[in-house]
Amino acid sequence: MATPTTPFRTLYRSLLRELPPRPLLTTPRAPLHQRLRETFQQPTLSTSPVQSQSQQPQQQTVWQAQQAEQYAAYLRAQRTYVTLIERYNPGMGMDEEERVRLTARRVGMDLPVEYEEQEGGKL
Template identity: 60%
Template sequence: MAPSAAQLRSIYRSLLRELPPRPILRSPRTPLHTRLRETISTSSTTTPSAAASEAEAARGVQLAHYLRSQRKYVTLLERYNPGMGMDEEERIRLTARRVGMDLPVEYGLGRNKA
């Protein structure tokens, strides 16, 4: 059974939900948005066979699940590894503060740290 237009719209919307949002809705669509839109519109108008359109719909659902999982993975990674984006000096300073120590003030090479 070929997927209906409503099912294809649902898949398209779930894919768009997982992609990064556009900053301004009036800005032009990204190439990925355009490609998704073309693929969904051609799938709904021209169906070479029911099996092929079902396979494309299943691939779209799998892609949506994959993108959702990747988004959750990145969120969890950022939550449980907060020092990931810091440089080594800052990470050491915060680790020392965590155990109740302050690093000494370094003087040298023309810079003063407080």
């Protein structure tokens, strides 16, 4: 049987997956990553048998978990959106001249080679 912290651990890992990766593990964590870690280490998100008898902390914990799931879904959707934009708009990162050249080649034309004047004025 899984421990009660397993859903929180899974949620924490799914949020970490959506953050940009650190280039080296020796580099310090990003402020967002640190805040996320602190949030999941708070006692309100950890369920223990010694929790208070009040229903309020449990409701707050459930609400925080649902909100974190929504953030994870939003981040996943944004990552998918960016991937689709890059896939279906391949000319986004190109300059205007390169885009025109590739468009001409798509319809079977080659752009003429532009005349470049050499030093000294002679060819």
